[in-house]
Amino acid sequence: MALVDDIGASLDRSAGGIILTSLDAVIDWARGRSLWAMPMGTACCAMELIAASFSKFDFDRHGTFPRPDPRHTDVMVVAGTITRKMAPAVKRLYEQMADPKWVIAMGNCAVSGGIFYYDTYSVVRGVDEFLPVDVYIAGCPPRPEALQDAVLQLREMIKTESIAHGARRQRQLLLPTLGDVSFGERPGSGEGERG
Amino acid sequence: MKIQQLREHLCETYPELCPLFSIEFGDGVLLVECDQLYKAASDLKALGFDRLGMLTAVDRGETFEMVYRLTSRSMSAAIFLKCHVPREAPRTQSLVALWPAALWQERETYDMFGIEFEGHPDLRRILLPEDWVGFPLRKDYSDDRIVRRPDYI
Numbered sequence: 504m505a506l507v508d509d510i511g512a513s514l515d516r517s518a519g520g521i522i523l524t525s526l527d528a529v530i531d532w533a534r535g536r537s538l539w540a541m542p543m544g545t546a547c548c549a550m551e552l553i554a555a556s557f558s559k560f561d562f563d564r565h566g567t568f569p570r571p572d573p574r575h576t577d578v579m580v581v582a583g584t585i586t587r588k589m590a591p592a593v594k595r596l597y598e599q600m601a602d603p604k605w606v607i608a609m610g611n612c613a614v615s616g617g618i619f620y621y622d623t624y625s626v627v628r629g630v631d632e633f634l635p636v637d638v639y640i641a642g643c644p645p646r647p648e649a650l651q652d653a654v655l656q657l658r659e660m661i662k663t664e665s666i667a668h669g670a671r672r673q674r675q676l677l678l679p680t681l682g683d684v685s686f687g688e689r690p691g692s693g694e695g696e697r698g
Numbered sequence: 699m700k701i702q703q704l705r706e707h708l709c710e711t712y713p714e715l716c717p718l719f720s721i722e723f724g725d726g727v728l729l730v731e732c733d734q735l736y737k738a739a740s741d742l743k744a745l746g747f748d749r750l751g752m753l754t755a756v757d758r759g760e761t762f763e764m765v766y767r768l769t770s771r772s773m774s775a776a777i778f779l780k781c782h783v784p785r786e787a788p789r790t791q792s793l794v795a796l797w798p799a800a801l802w803q804e805r806e807t808y809d810m811f812g813i814e815f816e817g818h819p820d821l822r823r824i825l826l827p828e829d830w831v832g833f834p835l836r837k838d839y840s841d842d843r844i845v846r847r848p849d850y851i
Contacts, residue, residue: 588827621847624834625826628845 511666527665534577534603535658541576541600542569543593546583548610548644555647562647565654573599578657580650581634584612584619585627594633605661607653608636611643618643701726704775712741725778732764732781736791739766739779743796746770747777750797753804755783755811757837762788762813783813792817810835 507530511523540562544552555562556569570576573596585593597606608630611617616628630636637660638653704726709716715738718728730738747768756763766779783790792815793800804815805824812833815821823830832839 588825621845621851624839624841624844 507666523665530666531662531664534664535661536566538565538567538578538605538654538657539576540567540569541573541579541596542582543579543596544582545585545589546610546612548582548612551644551647552580552582552609552650555650560647560651562651562654565651567654573597574601576600577603578605578607578654579634580607580609581613581630581636582609582644584617585630586625587627588625590627590630590633593630597634603664605637605657606630606634607638607640607650607657608634609640609650609653610645611641614639614641704773704777707773708745711745715741722778725776727778727780729780729782732783732790735764735779735781736793736796739768739793739796742768742777742779746772747775748772750793750799750803751776753793753800753807755807755813755835757811757835758782759837760785762811764790764807764813766793788813789816791815794818809833812836 511526542549542552552569554560562568567578573579577600579597579600581593597604608614612619612626613630616623616626619626620628627633638657640649640653642649701721701724705716705719705721708719715728718730718738720727720729728738728742747770749769749771751767751769753764753766756765761782761784764781764783767776768779769776781790788811790813792804794804794815794817801818801820802824804818805821807813808815808818808821809823809825810833822828826834832841
Protein backbone atom coordinates (compact mmCIF):
# COMPACT_ATOMS: atom_id res chain seq x y z
CA MET A 504 0.00 0.00 0.00
CA ALA A 505 2.76 2.41 0.89
CA LEU A 506 4.51 1.54 -2.38
CA VAL A 507 1.37 2.28 -4.37
CA ASP A 508 0.98 5.57 -2.55
CA ASP A 509 4.61 6.50 -3.28
CA ILE A 510 4.14 5.78 -6.96
CA GLY A 511 0.97 7.83 -6.89
CA ALA A 512 2.65 10.74 -5.17
CA SER A 513 5.60 10.80 -7.55
CA LEU A 514 3.34 10.55 -10.59
CA ASP A 515 1.22 13.35 -9.21
CA ARG A 516 4.29 15.55 -8.81
CA SER A 517 5.86 14.80 -12.17
CA ALA A 518 3.67 13.70 -15.00
CA GLY A 519 0.23 13.15 -13.56
CA GLY A 520 -2.45 13.15 -16.21
CA ILE A 521 -3.05 10.16 -18.36
CA ILE A 522 -0.69 7.74 -16.64
CA LEU A 523 -2.12 8.42 -13.21
CA THR A 524 -5.77 8.21 -14.18
CA SER A 525 -5.16 4.99 -16.09
CA LEU A 526 -3.31 3.54 -13.14
CA ASP A 527 -6.13 4.63 -10.86
CA ALA A 528 -8.67 2.96 -13.06
CA VAL A 529 -6.77 -0.32 -13.01
CA ILE A 530 -6.12 -0.27 -9.27
CA ASP A 531 -9.66 0.72 -8.38
CA TRP A 532 -11.00 -1.94 -10.70
CA ALA A 533 -8.85 -4.54 -9.02
CA ARG A 534 -9.63 -3.42 -5.51
CA GLY A 535 -13.35 -3.09 -6.09
CA ARG A 536 -13.68 -6.56 -7.55
CA SER A 537 -11.76 -8.52 -4.97
CA LEU A 538 -13.20 -7.23 -1.72
CA TRP A 539 -12.45 -10.06 0.64
CA ALA A 540 -14.65 -9.81 3.66
CA MET A 541 -13.86 -9.96 7.33
CA PRO A 542 -17.09 -11.39 8.73
CA MET A 543 -17.63 -9.65 12.07
CA GLY A 544 -20.88 -11.46 12.78
CA THR A 545 -22.07 -11.11 16.36
CA ALA A 546 -25.85 -11.57 16.17
CA CYS A 547 -28.69 -12.61 13.88
CA CYS A 548 -27.37 -10.50 10.98
CA ALA A 549 -24.58 -13.03 10.76
CA MET A 550 -27.11 -15.58 9.53
CA GLU A 551 -27.87 -13.37 6.54
CA LEU A 552 -24.16 -12.82 6.06
CA ILE A 553 -23.63 -16.58 5.98
CA ALA A 554 -26.57 -17.05 3.65
CA ALA A 555 -25.09 -14.46 1.31
CA SER A 556 -21.88 -16.46 1.09
CA PHE A 557 -23.55 -19.71 0.11
CA SER A 558 -24.71 -20.95 -3.23
CA LYS A 559 -28.17 -19.42 -3.46
CA PHE A 560 -26.90 -15.85 -3.29
CA ASP A 561 -23.31 -16.65 -4.22
CA PHE A 562 -21.33 -13.71 -2.95
CA ASP A 563 -18.26 -15.09 -4.65
CA ARG A 564 -19.41 -13.83 -8.04
CA HIS A 565 -18.82 -10.30 -6.78
CA GLY A 566 -15.33 -11.26 -5.69
CA THR A 567 -16.32 -11.17 -2.05
CA PHE A 568 -15.91 -14.11 0.21
CA PRO A 569 -15.25 -14.39 3.92
CA ARG A 570 -11.76 -14.98 5.23
CA PRO A 571 -11.07 -15.94 8.82
CA ASP A 572 -7.96 -13.79 9.14
CA PRO A 573 -8.16 -9.99 9.27
CA ARG A 574 -4.82 -9.73 7.52
CA HIS A 575 -6.30 -11.29 4.39
CA THR A 576 -9.25 -9.00 4.13
CA ASP A 577 -10.26 -5.65 2.65
CA VAL A 578 -13.72 -4.97 4.01
CA MET A 579 -15.04 -5.60 7.48
CA VAL A 580 -18.73 -6.47 7.55
CA VAL A 581 -19.97 -5.67 11.03
CA ALA A 582 -23.11 -7.78 11.21
CA GLY A 583 -24.79 -7.63 14.55
CA THR A 584 -25.01 -5.96 17.91
CA ILE A 585 -21.69 -4.69 19.23
CA THR A 586 -21.57 -4.49 22.99
CA ARG A 587 -19.20 -2.28 24.87
CA LYS A 588 -17.24 -5.33 25.93
CA MET A 589 -16.93 -6.48 22.31
CA ALA A 590 -16.05 -3.07 20.85
CA PRO A 591 -12.32 -3.12 21.71
CA ALA A 592 -12.02 -6.53 20.05
CA VAL A 593 -13.73 -5.27 16.90
CA LYS A 594 -11.49 -2.25 16.92
CA ARG A 595 -8.42 -4.41 17.26
CA LEU A 596 -9.50 -6.67 14.39
CA TYR A 597 -10.03 -3.59 12.25
CA GLU A 598 -6.56 -2.37 13.09
CA GLN A 599 -5.09 -5.70 12.04
CA MET A 600 -6.51 -5.37 8.53
CA ALA A 601 -4.10 -4.09 5.93
CA ASP A 602 -4.77 -0.83 4.12
CA PRO A 603 -6.76 -0.09 2.06
CA LYS A 604 -9.71 -1.19 4.15
CA TRP A 605 -13.39 -0.44 4.31
CA VAL A 606 -16.23 -1.06 6.71
CA ILE A 607 -19.82 -2.04 6.05
CA ALA A 608 -22.24 -1.62 8.96
CA MET A 609 -24.87 -4.26 8.37
CA GLY A 610 -28.19 -4.05 10.15
CA ASN A 611 -29.79 -1.61 12.52
CA CYS A 612 -27.69 -2.63 15.50
CA ALA A 613 -24.44 -1.92 13.73
CA VAL A 614 -25.85 1.29 12.23
CA SER A 615 -27.28 2.88 15.35
CA GLY A 616 -27.82 0.33 18.09
CA GLY A 617 -31.21 -0.56 16.65
CA ILE A 618 -33.71 -1.81 19.17
CA PHE A 619 -31.00 -1.51 21.83
CA TYR A 620 -30.72 2.24 21.42
CA TYR A 621 -32.78 3.19 24.47
CA ASP A 622 -32.42 2.07 28.08
CA THR A 623 -29.51 -0.24 27.43
CA TYR A 624 -26.36 -0.24 29.47
CA SER A 625 -24.25 -2.51 27.32
CA VAL A 626 -24.68 -1.78 23.62
CA VAL A 627 -22.63 0.58 21.48
CA ARG A 628 -24.97 2.86 19.52
CA GLY A 629 -23.56 2.15 16.10
CA VAL A 630 -20.10 1.02 15.12
CA ASP A 631 -19.39 4.46 13.71
CA GLU A 632 -18.64 5.48 17.26
CA PHE A 633 -15.27 3.81 16.83
CA LEU A 634 -14.93 2.67 13.20
CA PRO A 635 -14.98 4.71 9.96
CA VAL A 636 -18.05 3.19 8.33
CA ASP A 637 -18.31 3.45 4.54
CA VAL A 638 -21.67 1.84 3.78
CA TYR A 639 -24.67 1.51 6.06
CA ILE A 640 -27.33 -1.14 5.49
CA ALA A 641 -30.63 -0.72 7.28
CA GLY A 642 -32.76 -3.71 8.18
CA CYS A 643 -33.34 -6.05 11.04
CA PRO A 644 -31.76 -8.11 9.63
CA PRO A 645 -31.18 -7.00 6.02
CA ARG A 646 -31.61 -9.49 3.22
CA PRO A 647 -28.50 -10.90 1.53
CA GLU A 648 -29.44 -8.87 -1.54
CA ALA A 649 -29.01 -5.72 0.55
CA LEU A 650 -25.53 -6.83 1.49
CA GLN A 651 -24.71 -7.46 -2.15
CA ASP A 652 -26.01 -4.01 -2.99
CA ALA A 653 -23.77 -2.58 -0.29
CA VAL A 654 -20.75 -4.22 -1.89
CA LEU A 655 -21.74 -2.78 -5.26
CA GLN A 656 -22.14 0.65 -3.65
CA LEU A 657 -18.74 0.27 -2.07
CA ARG A 658 -17.31 -0.61 -5.46
CA GLU A 659 -18.77 2.60 -6.87
CA MET A 660 -17.14 4.46 -4.02
CA ILE A 661 -13.79 2.84 -4.62
CA LYS A 662 -13.99 4.00 -8.24
CA THR A 663 -13.66 7.60 -7.07
CA GLU A 664 -10.46 6.94 -5.19
CA SER A 665 -7.07 7.94 -6.45
CA ILE A 666 -3.66 6.79 -5.38
CA ALA A 667 -2.33 10.30 -5.95
CA HIS A 668 -3.30 11.77 -2.63
CA GLY A 669 -3.60 8.50 -0.81
CA ALA A 670 -6.77 6.52 -0.85
CA ARG A 671 -7.75 7.46 2.68
CA ARG A 672 -7.64 11.18 2.16
CA GLN A 673 -9.70 10.95 -0.97
CA ARG A 674 -12.36 8.98 0.84
CA GLN A 675 -12.65 11.50 3.60
CA LEU A 676 -14.99 13.60 1.49
CA LEU A 677 -17.50 10.80 1.32
CA LEU A 678 -17.55 10.02 5.01
CA PRO A 679 -19.60 11.58 7.76
CA THR A 680 -17.67 13.44 10.39
CA LEU A 681 -16.67 11.20 13.24
CA GLY A 682 -16.47 12.16 16.84
CA ASP A 683 -13.48 11.57 19.03
CA VAL A 684 -12.46 7.95 19.16
CA SER A 685 -11.77 6.93 22.70
CA PHE A 686 -9.71 3.92 21.71
CA GLY A 687 -6.71 5.99 20.67
CA GLU A 688 -5.30 6.91 17.32
CA ARG A 689 -5.46 4.33 14.58
CA PRO A 690 -1.97 3.15 13.63
CA GLY A 691 -0.87 3.94 10.15
CA SER A 692 -3.22 6.87 9.71
CA GLY A 693 -2.38 10.50 9.37
CA GLU A 694 -2.87 12.91 12.23
CA GLY A 695 -6.45 14.07 12.47
CA GLU A 696 -7.16 12.70 9.05
CA ARG A 697 -10.77 11.97 9.85
CA GLY A 698 -11.56 14.96 11.93
CA MET B 699 -46.78 -35.30 38.93
CA LYS B 700 -49.62 -32.82 39.44
CA ILE B 701 -48.99 -29.85 41.62
CA GLN B 702 -51.46 -30.97 44.29
CA GLN B 703 -49.79 -34.38 44.42
CA LEU B 704 -46.47 -32.64 44.74
CA ARG B 705 -47.80 -30.61 47.64
CA GLU B 706 -49.16 -33.67 49.43
CA HIS B 707 -45.95 -35.56 48.83
CA LEU B 708 -43.94 -32.67 50.19
CA CYS B 709 -46.16 -32.31 53.25
CA GLU B 710 -45.87 -36.01 54.04
CA THR B 711 -42.12 -36.11 53.72
CA TYR B 712 -41.11 -32.73 55.09
CA PRO B 713 -43.96 -31.30 57.18
CA GLU B 714 -41.93 -28.20 58.04
CA LEU B 715 -41.78 -27.22 54.36
CA CYS B 716 -45.54 -27.62 53.87
CA PRO B 717 -46.71 -24.23 55.24
CA LEU B 718 -44.23 -22.50 52.96
CA PHE B 719 -45.81 -24.00 49.86
CA SER B 720 -47.94 -21.81 47.60
CA ILE B 721 -49.15 -21.93 44.03
CA GLU B 722 -48.36 -18.98 41.78
CA PHE B 723 -49.37 -19.00 38.12
CA GLY B 724 -49.72 -22.76 38.20
CA ASP B 725 -46.29 -23.42 39.65
CA GLY B 726 -45.38 -24.70 43.07
CA VAL B 727 -43.43 -22.13 45.05
CA LEU B 728 -41.62 -22.57 48.34
CA LEU B 729 -40.89 -19.22 49.99
CA VAL B 730 -38.33 -19.64 52.73
CA GLU B 731 -36.28 -17.37 54.92
CA CYS B 732 -32.90 -16.75 53.37
CA ASP B 733 -30.99 -18.19 56.30
CA GLN B 734 -32.98 -21.41 55.77
CA LEU B 735 -32.25 -21.50 52.04
CA TYR B 736 -29.41 -23.99 52.10
CA LYS B 737 -31.31 -26.26 54.47
CA ALA B 738 -34.44 -26.20 52.35
CA ALA B 739 -32.47 -26.79 49.17
CA SER B 740 -30.63 -29.76 50.59
CA ASP B 741 -33.93 -31.17 51.92
CA LEU B 742 -35.47 -30.82 48.48
CA LYS B 743 -32.44 -32.42 46.93
CA ALA B 744 -32.80 -35.35 49.29
CA LEU B 745 -36.46 -35.52 48.33
CA GLY B 746 -35.55 -35.99 44.68
CA PHE B 747 -35.24 -32.48 43.27
CA ASP B 748 -31.77 -33.27 42.04
CA ARG B 749 -31.29 -30.68 39.35
CA LEU B 750 -30.89 -26.93 39.61
CA GLY B 751 -32.43 -25.67 36.38
CA MET B 752 -31.65 -22.03 36.84
CA LEU B 753 -31.28 -19.34 39.42
CA THR B 754 -31.76 -15.64 39.18
CA ALA B 755 -32.97 -12.62 41.12
CA VAL B 756 -35.79 -10.12 40.72
CA ASP B 757 -35.63 -6.53 41.87
CA ARG B 758 -38.74 -5.98 43.99
CA GLY B 759 -37.77 -2.56 45.30
CA GLU B 760 -37.22 -3.05 49.01
CA THR B 761 -35.94 -6.56 48.52
CA PHE B 762 -34.37 -8.78 45.94
CA GLU B 763 -36.28 -11.96 45.33
CA MET B 764 -34.00 -14.91 44.77
CA VAL B 765 -35.53 -17.51 42.46
CA TYR B 766 -34.27 -21.07 42.13
CA ARG B 767 -35.95 -23.54 39.82
CA LEU B 768 -35.43 -27.10 40.95
CA THR B 769 -36.48 -30.03 38.82
CA SER B 770 -36.79 -33.67 39.62
CA ARG B 771 -35.98 -36.27 37.03
CA SER B 772 -37.43 -39.10 39.03
CA MET B 773 -40.76 -37.38 39.71
CA SER B 774 -40.97 -35.34 36.49
CA ALA B 775 -41.79 -32.33 38.63
CA ALA B 776 -40.48 -28.83 39.08
CA ILE B 777 -40.66 -26.36 41.90
CA PHE B 778 -39.57 -22.81 42.53
CA LEU B 779 -37.62 -21.99 45.66
CA LYS B 780 -37.65 -18.35 46.63
CA CYS B 781 -36.33 -16.09 49.35
CA HIS B 782 -36.27 -12.34 49.88
CA VAL B 783 -32.93 -10.62 50.37
CA PRO B 784 -32.93 -7.10 51.87
CA ARG B 785 -31.68 -4.45 49.50
CA GLU B 786 -29.42 -2.83 52.07
CA ALA B 787 -27.48 -6.02 52.76
CA PRO B 788 -27.84 -8.27 49.74
CA ARG B 789 -26.26 -11.45 51.06
CA THR B 790 -27.51 -14.99 50.82
CA GLN B 791 -26.24 -18.51 50.99
CA SER B 792 -24.50 -20.13 48.05
CA LEU B 793 -25.79 -23.44 46.72
CA VAL B 794 -22.54 -24.36 45.01
CA ALA B 795 -21.91 -27.17 47.47
CA LEU B 796 -25.19 -28.78 46.42
CA TRP B 797 -25.14 -28.09 42.69
CA PRO B 798 -21.95 -27.04 40.87
CA ALA B 799 -24.27 -25.63 38.21
CA ALA B 800 -24.75 -22.69 40.54
CA LEU B 801 -21.14 -21.57 40.10
CA TRP B 802 -21.57 -19.41 37.04
CA GLN B 803 -25.20 -18.52 37.63
CA GLU B 804 -24.44 -17.09 41.03
CA ARG B 805 -21.59 -15.17 39.48
CA GLU B 806 -24.01 -13.77 36.91
CA THR B 807 -26.52 -12.84 39.61
CA TYR B 808 -23.73 -11.10 41.46
CA ASP B 809 -22.71 -9.38 38.24
CA MET B 810 -26.17 -8.04 37.47
CA PHE B 811 -27.69 -7.47 40.92
CA GLY B 812 -24.76 -7.25 43.31
CA ILE B 813 -26.01 -10.05 45.52
CA GLU B 814 -23.21 -11.69 47.45
CA PHE B 815 -23.27 -15.42 47.94
CA GLU B 816 -21.71 -16.67 51.13
CA GLY B 817 -19.58 -19.70 50.44
CA HIS B 818 -19.09 -19.13 46.73
CA PRO B 819 -15.47 -20.01 45.91
CA ASP B 820 -14.90 -17.49 43.12
CA LEU B 821 -17.38 -14.64 43.28
CA ARG B 822 -16.44 -12.06 40.64
CA ARG B 823 -17.98 -10.58 37.52
CA ILE B 824 -18.62 -13.01 34.70
CA LEU B 825 -20.21 -11.07 31.81
CA LEU B 826 -19.41 -7.41 32.32
CA PRO B 827 -15.88 -6.00 32.18
CA GLU B 828 -14.08 -6.32 35.47
CA ASP B 829 -13.81 -2.57 35.98
CA TRP B 830 -17.56 -2.00 35.62
CA VAL B 831 -19.15 0.20 38.25
CA GLY B 832 -22.63 -0.70 39.49
CA PHE B 833 -25.07 -3.51 38.89
CA PRO B 834 -27.08 -2.85 35.73
CA LEU B 835 -30.17 -4.99 36.29
CA ARG B 836 -31.10 -3.12 39.44
CA LYS B 837 -34.05 -0.85 38.82
CA ASP B 838 -32.18 2.20 40.11
CA TYR B 839 -29.10 1.63 37.98
CA SER B 840 -28.04 4.48 35.74
CA ASP B 841 -24.91 5.73 34.09
CA ASP B 842 -24.16 8.65 31.82
CA ARG B 843 -24.21 6.53 28.65
CA ILE B 844 -27.77 5.30 28.92
CA VAL B 845 -30.26 7.09 26.67
CA ARG B 846 -33.69 7.09 28.26
CA ARG B 847 -36.65 6.26 26.09
CA PRO B 848 -38.87 9.31 25.59
CA ASP B 849 -42.55 9.10 26.43
CA TYR B 850 -43.84 9.29 22.90
CA ILE B 851 -42.28 6.01 21.77
